Amino acid sequence: MAKGKVQKTTPKTDLEDVKPAARGNKTSKLAPKKPKPGLRPAAPLPAPPAKSWLWGTLTSIRFTVFLLLILAALAIVGTVIPQDQALGHYIRHYGEGLGMFLYRSGLTSMYYSPLFLIPITLLALNISACLVNGLPQALRRSLRRLTPEAAAALPERGHNYWPAGTDPHPAVEAVLKQELGRSRRETFQDKDLYFWEQGRFRPLGPYLVHLSLLLILAGGLIGKFWGVEGRLPLGEGQETDAFVLASREEQPLGFQVRLDKFQVSFYGKGQAPKEFRSDLTFLRDGKEVGQAVCRVNDPVTFGDYTLYQSSYGAQPAGPVVLQIKKDEITQTVEVPLRKMVDLPGGQAQVMAMQVQGDLEGYGPAVQLAIRSGAGHPQVLWVLKDHPQMTERIGPYQISAASLPFKWYSVFQVKYDPGVWWVYAGFILLLPGFFLAFFRPPQRWAVILEPTPRGWKGRLLGASPRSRDIFLARQNRILELLKKGTEQ
Amino acid sequence: MTGLLLGWVMLAYLAVGFLYLAGGLWDSPRLTRGAKWLFWTGLGVHSFALLARWWESYHMALGHTPVAGFAGMLQLIVLQAPLSNFYESLVFFAWCVPFLALVTFRRYMQGYLGTVVALLACIILAYASLGGVDSRIKPLMPALKSNWLLIHVVTCFLGYAAFTVGFGTALLYLKQSRRPTPSLPPAANLDHLIYQSTIIGFLFLTLGILTGAVWAESAWGRYWSWDPKETWSLITWFVYATLLHARLVKGWQGRRIAWLAVLGFAAVMFTYFGVSFLLTGLHSYL
Numbered sequence: 001m002a003k004g005k006v007q008k009t010t011p012k013t014d015l016e017d018v019k020p021a022a023r024g025n026k027t028s029k030l031a032p033k034k035p036k037p038g039l040r041p042a043a044p045l046p047a048p049p050a051k052s053w054l055w056g057t058l059t060s061i062r063f064t065v066f067l068l069l070i071l072a073a074l075a076i077v078g079t080v081i082p083q084d085q086a087l088g089h090y091i092r093h094y095g096e097g098l099g100m101f102l103y104r105s106g107l108t109s110m111y112y113s114p115l116f117l118i119p120i121t122l123l124a125l126n127i128s129a130c131l132v133n134g135l136p137q138a139l140r141r142s143l144r145r146l147t148p149e150a151a152a153a154l155p156e157r158g159h160n161y162w163p164a165g166t167d168p169h170p171a172v173e174a175v176l177k178q179e180l181g182r183s184r185r186e187t188f189q190d191k192d193l194y195f196w197e198q199g200r201f202r203p204l205g206p207y208l209v210h211l212s213l214l215l216i217l218a219g220g221l222i223g224k225f226w227g228v229e230g231r232l233p234l235g236e237g238q239e240t241d242a243f244v245l246a247s248r249e250e251q252p253l254g255f256q257v258r259l260d261k262f263q264v265s266f267y268g269k270g271q272a273p274k275e276f277r278s279d280l281t282f283l284r285d286g287k288e289v290g291q292a293v294c295r296v297n298d299p300v301t302f303g304d305y306t307l308y309q310s311s312y313g314a315q316p317a318g319p320v321v322l323q324i325k326k327d328e329i330t331q332t333v334e335v336p337l338r339k340m341v342d343l344p345g346g347q348a349q350v351m352a353m354q355v356q357g358d359l360e361g362y363g364p365a366v367q368l369a370i371r372s373g374a375g376h377p378q379v380l381w382v383l384k385d386h387p388q389m390t391e392r393i394g395p396y397q398i399s400a401a402s403l404p405f406k407w408y409s410v411f412q413v414k415y416d417p418g419v420w421w422v423y424a425g426f427i428l429l430l431p432g433f434f435l436a437f438f439r440p441p442q443r444w445a446v447i448l449e450p451t452p453r454g455w456k457g458r459l460l461g462a463s464p465r466s467r468d469i470f471l472a473r474q475n476r477i478l479e480l481l482k483k484g485t486e487q
Numbered sequence: 488m489t490g491l492l493l494g495w496v497m498l499a500y501l502a503v504g505f506l507y508l509a510g511g512l513w514d515s516p517r518l519t520r521g522a523k524w525l526f527w528t529g530l531g532v533h534s535f536a537l538l539a540r541w542w543e544s545y546h547m548a549l550g551h552t553p554v555a556g557f558a559g560m561l562q563l564i565v566l567q568a569p570l571s572n573f574y575e576s577l578v579f580f581a582w583c584v585p586f587l588a589l590v591t592f593r594r595y596m597q598g599y600l601g602t603v604v605a606l607l608a609c610i611i612l613a614y615a616s617l618g619g620v621d622s623r624i625k626p627l628m629p630a631l632k633s634n635w636l637l638i639h640v641v642t643c644f645l646g647y648a649a650f651t652v653g654f655g656t657a658l659l660y661l662k663q664s665r666r667p668t669p670s671l672p673p674a675a676n677l678d679h680l681i682y683q684s685t686i687i688g689f690l691f692l693t694l695g696i697l698t699g700a701v702w703a704e705s706a707w708g709r710y711w712s713w714d715p716k717e718t719w720s721l722i723t724w725f726v727y728a729t730l731l732h733a734r735l736v737k738g739w740q741g742r743r744i745a746w747l748a749v750l751g752f753a754a755v756m757f758t759y760f761g762v763s764f765l766l767t768g769l770h771s772y773l
Contacts, residue, residue, distance in 0.1 A: 061736045068725045075722050079715040079766055111713045206735075220711070229708075267551055267626040274551070275629055296629040297706045308708040412708045422710055426697045433693070437686045467679070 058129035067123045074119070078110035124217050127210045138203035148188040151195035151445040154460035157474050160481040162455040172446055172457060175480040179473060180444060188447075195445040202465070205436030212428035219421030227416035232307065234259040235315060235408040239283070243413045253413075255303050256283040260291075262312060262407035266361030276309050278409040294411065304415045311410040314357030320366050321402035322350070322382070326395045335368075343396060348372035350398075353379070355405045362386055364403045370396075440465035444477075457481060489543070492536040493578060493616055499529035500585070500609035504602045511598025511670050519597045526585060526596075526605060533582050540569040540578075544624045551626065562634075570640040571631050573763065574622045577615035579640070580759075583648030584608045591687060592652065595680055599671050603655035635702035643695035643720075647755055649688030650727075654752035656680045657745040664742055678740055681748050689727045696720055715766040716758065723754040 057063055081102060082089070090099035090108060106113030162168040169192070176183045176194055183196035230251055232243035239258040242250045261279040266272065275295060282290040282302045292300040299308045319334045324344055331344045335352045342349055351369045359365035363385040370393050371377040382390050387399035442463040449456055459477060463470035503526045510518030545567040554560050569575045588596055588604040596604065614620070660677040662668070671677075699717070700710040711717060730747040733739040 061732055064732060065729050068729055072722045072725045075718045078713065079718050079762070083713065272626060272628055274626065275632075297633040299705060299708060306708060308706070310707070414708045419704060419710065422700070426701070429693065429697070433690055437690065 055129065055133075058126055059133045064123070064126050064130075067119050067126060070119050071116070071123065074110060074116050077107060078116075081107055081110070083111070084109055120217070124214060127214055131207060131210055131214070135207050138207055141203045142201045145200065146195055146197040146443055148186045148193050148195065151443065151460070152188055152191075152193060152447060154443055154445050154462050157459045157461050158478045159456060159458045160478070161451075161453070162457070164454040166454065168448055168455045168457055172448060172481065175477060176444075176446065179477050179480065183444070192448040193445060194448075195443070197441070197443045199435075199439040199441035202435050202439050202441050205432050205434070205439065208428055208432030209436055210432075212425040212432055215425030215428060216422050219418035219423075219425060221418065222421055223416040223418030227414070227418060228305075229412070229414045229416070231310070232257075232411040232413045233408055234278075234411070236260075236262055236406050238408075243411075253303065253305060255289075256286070257281070257302070257307075258283065259409055262409045264312060264358050266358070269361040271361060276312055276409075278309055278312075278411070280307070305413050306415070308412040308414070309409065310412040312357075313408055313410075314355050314364070314405040315408055316352075316355045317404040317406045318402075320352045320355065320400065320404075322368075323399045323401045325397040325399075332401055340371075343370075345395075348394065348396070351377075355403065357405055357407050359383065362389070364400075364405060366400055366403055368398070440469070442466065442470060442473075489536045489540045490616065490622060492532060492539070493612060496529050496533045496536065497609055497612040497616060499525055499532070500605045500612065503529060504605035504609060507596075507598060507601030507605060511602070514670075519601070522601060522605075523596065526589060526601070530582070530585050530589065533585075537569060537578065537582060540575070540624070541567065544569055547624055548626065565634055565637055566627060566632055568637045568640075569624075570636065571627055572621070572625060574615055574620045576640065576644065577611060577620065580644050580647060581608050581611035581615060583644045584611065584651050587645060587648045587684075587687065588652050591649075591683070592680060595672065595676065599659055600656065600677075600680075603659060604652060607651055607655055630706060633702055633706060635698055635705070639695060639698040639702055642691050642698055646688045646691030646693075646695050647759060649684045649691060650748075650752050650755045653681050653684035653688060653748045656684060657748035657752075660745040661742065661749075664745075674741070678744065681744055682734060685727055685730055685748060685751070689724075689731060692720065692724055692727070696724065715762045719754065719758040719762050723751060723758050726751040726754050 082093075085108065087099070087103050090103050093099065094102060102108050106115050110116050162171075172194060173185075176196065180196045180198075183194045185192065185194050187193065228245065228251055230243045230245040232240065234240060234257070236259055239256050240253075241256045242252045245251050258281045259278055260281055263275070263277045263279075265274045265277075267274050278294045280292050280294055280300060281288055282292070290302060292302070294300045294307055294309050296309045299306050301307075316337050319336045322333045322335055324331050324333055326344060329344075333341060333343065333350070335341050335350060337352050337355070340349045340351050349371050351371075353367040353369055356365045356367070359381060362383045365381050365383045367379065367381050369377040369379050372394055378393060380390065380393065382398055382400050384400040384403045390398055440463055443461060445460040447458045447460065449458075459474070459481070461470065461474065503522050506518055506522035506525060509515070510520075510522055541564075545564055548563055548567050552563060554563050570579055585604060585608045592600075615622075656677050659671060660674060660681060663671045663674050663677060667674070696717075699720075703712065703717075704710040726747065730744060730751060733747065734744055
């Protein structure tokens with residue numbers, strides 16, 4: 001018998017599901033009183049407060065979707081056009097006219113141009129307006145506990161009979177305890193009423209989510225206006241008290257920092273790099289106050305600033321001395337960087353292009369360009385510790401006798417007071433999502449009333465947002481109640 | 488060894504697809520049960536292969552990174568999770584799809600829906616195994632040496648997987664709404680499933696973006712760099728946010744939601760493959 005009832009009364013008929021106010025966060029347009037079909041027609045409805053066109057637009061979901069689409073389209077453009085390159089790059093790639101246009105229009109620095117920032121600002125306004133518009137109502141709804149009156153008015157989902165002479169209370173209590181946990185019990189209109197609710201705070205979920213998005217945007221803004229970001233190149237043994245901003249201005253650190261040592265290690269010769277490591281000493285007024293090791297994924301914070309290992313390199317610390325073997329005669333040639341030097345015999349010239357401290361794990365190396373005759377110069381690496389790996393160039397066998405160099409390390413330096421706002425937003429997102437998606441409101445009630453032939457128990461309940469879970473639970477409760485009577 | 492195992496897993500998923508299909512067409516609970524059993528078995532072997540690769544790469548790492556103490560060992564184990572290159576991410580992606588489907592949509596996994604999920608998993612695995620993807624274990628580069636690697640990749644791919652399931656469901660829905668077939672699940676169920684998988688995917692994608700941001704902050708000093716991968720994950724996020732708002736606020740259902748799920752999946756695919764192959768950026772290793 002109970003089965004038939006179950007089939008007939010699915011929670012779909014529930015009022016709350018239809019009521020637009022229960023449908024989500026951006027309720028603005030829908031929330032104001034609409035005449036409910038069941039209401040007496042005689043009662044004149046209070047006129048909805050006149051809303052300005054502006055407020056109506058700001059709080060509308062259409063506006064949100066419109067902005068999201070615009071932002072998505074702009075972001076796509078931003079990923080297709082390489083960002084933040086020099087003007088020359090665009091002219092080379094897109095030609096004079098188009099390259100110039102892209103550069104001027106802000107499309108090449110998309111995410112910081114008004115083109116992008118205006119829709120983002122509007123989105124923030126849109127979200128704020130929706131918060132202002134709907135949060136009070138959501139708060140009120142969340143603070144309203146399930147009352148006996150409201151519980152007794154929930155839609156009926158099934159019923160059960162107990163023969164005269166049995167007391168259904170312990171059985172009902174046991175079933176409710178097993179299925180729902182602790183429920184409240186009260187006498188309502190001379191009947192015994194058990195009721196239980198979950199997910200009362202669900203309406204707050206979407207507002208928490210949107211609030212956290214605002215926090216994240218605010219954090220971005222704070223970082224943009226009050227944050228500082230720049231680069232700090234430091235040679236081994238060098239000390240500095242300032243770094244360079246993107247505008248090429250110097251920014252004082254407020255302390256001094258010295259690079260004691262830089263190391264790069266590889267997984268093996270010719271293999272991928274394993275670690276970049278900078279040993280730093282911090283000083284205040286010339287006195288050492290701290291030491292730290294900075295690695296990729298392992299930044300160092302000192303004072304207001306955080307230093308991130310960003311890049312590295314080697315600087316020649318003197319002229320490169322090459323050993324050149326030709327016809328069993330070995331001669332040494334001093335080669336300054338970027339200067340053409342004649343090779344013995346004068347048939348070719350050599351130029352040192354760059355020095356590397358550790359070329360793929362093979363140790364110090366110098367890159368040479370060698371030109372003989374009118375052809376294109378040949379470019380090759382000469383490894384100091386592995387002379388046998390350099391091929392012969394014409395009659396010459398070249399090796400490096402001396403390759404003085406000094407490591408330097410480049411740090412990204414940053415002070416960003418907005419990060420904590422962003423992280424606060426991240427953290428607030430989690431309870432927001434939990435409430436919004438995983439805490440659907442569920443309300444249950446059982447009304448017990450005596451009948452001439454014993455007791456009748458009616459199961460009431462509603463859960464507009466979780467049909468499946470509700471239905472499964474409904475079936476289980478009815479099943480359990482029925483089993484209780486058969487014993 | 489794991490390559491061979493994964494080959495078998497791929498065949499198993501293929502067989503699961505056909506078993507589900509046959510079970511649905513002939514209305515045979517026995518075939519469906521068999522499909523389910525084989526699906527779980529395949530997933531078990533798949534999990535074993537993942538763990539074996541993890542073990543292998545941990546032991547390779549021990550060769551060049553000696554560890555001290557239990558904490559050091561634990562640290563190296565976390566770092567060596569097999570999620571550090573394109574091949575490993577594909578294998579993990581292929582694992583996430585059936586895992587999510589079997590765990591969260593247990594009751595719906597039959598007939599065509601089971602077929603679609605199993606075949607999608609099979610296709611991903613086939614691409615990893617046969618698509619010429621470099622499957623060698625490589626030592627970890629400095630940028631990836633972080634505890635965030637594990638959590639970032641896991642959340643992202645669980646999100647991708649949920650969207651993949653939602654995409655399969657949306658295809659079935661579109662087919663069903665055009666020409667209803669009794670052997671397909673009822674449209675209302677499919678619609679509900681699209682929504683459910685979108686919620687799960689959205690949650691994990693959000694977590695993936697958040698963990699990525701926290702990681703970027705500690706690795707590069709910037710929680711957001713507008714790197715193409717980041718930007719495309721945001722675009723994907725926008726698409727699914729639109730879907731959720733359309734559904735929750737405007738009450739959209741049916742075909743429109745299904746099309747949005749398809750569009751969202753296209754964005755996911757571009758975020759995963761398109762960005763890696765067509766654009767350059769910080770995520771070049773994945």
